[in-house]
Amino acid sequence: MIMFKPLALAVLMALTSTAWAGEADVVDAKINKTSSETYRISVSVLHADSGWDHYANSWEVLDQNGTVLGTRVLLHPHENEQPFTRSLSGVKIPKGTSKITIRAHDLVHEFGGKTLTLSLHD
Numbered sequence: 001m002i003m004f005k006p007l008a009l010a011v012l013m014a015l016t017s018t019a020w021a022g023e024a025d026v027v028d029a030k031i032n033k034t035s036s037e038t039y040r041i042s043v044s045v046l047h048a049d050s051g052w053d054h055y056a057n058s059w060e061v062l063d064q065n066g067t068v069l070g071t072r073v074l075l076h077p078h079e080n081e082q083p084f085t086r087s088l089s090g091v092k093i094p095k096g097t098s099k100i101t102i103r104a105h106d107l108v109h110e111f112g113g114k115t116l117t118l119s120l121h122d
Helices: 006-020
Strands: 025-033 038-046 056-063 068-073 084-092 099-106 116-119
Touching: 025 099, 025 116, 038 056, 038 099, 056 084, 068 084
Parallel strands: none
Antiparallel strands: 025 038, 038 084, 056 068, 056 099, 099 116
């Protein structure tokens, strides 16, 4: 049987619970044109938020070249609301852009979860 000292056990438990939440995944998104150049984008993110040390804290909209067109900052954990949906208005998407990709970010893993790509239709 392996015995851990109390401090070592506490550190091990903290590291395990922080990593357990995994990466933030984009599970749905909707785009609505609000003017000739701007859009409102609603994004659903799934992440096992585990408090202030590990939660999905933003999502980004990128064009097909990887240029960030908009960022929605998430100010608090959503431990009891999964998946959760938040919107970003006023996103300018340049003419000629045929697709956008949305990716989510969390405090531990940064980017790396599932992304979602949407085709734009004029």
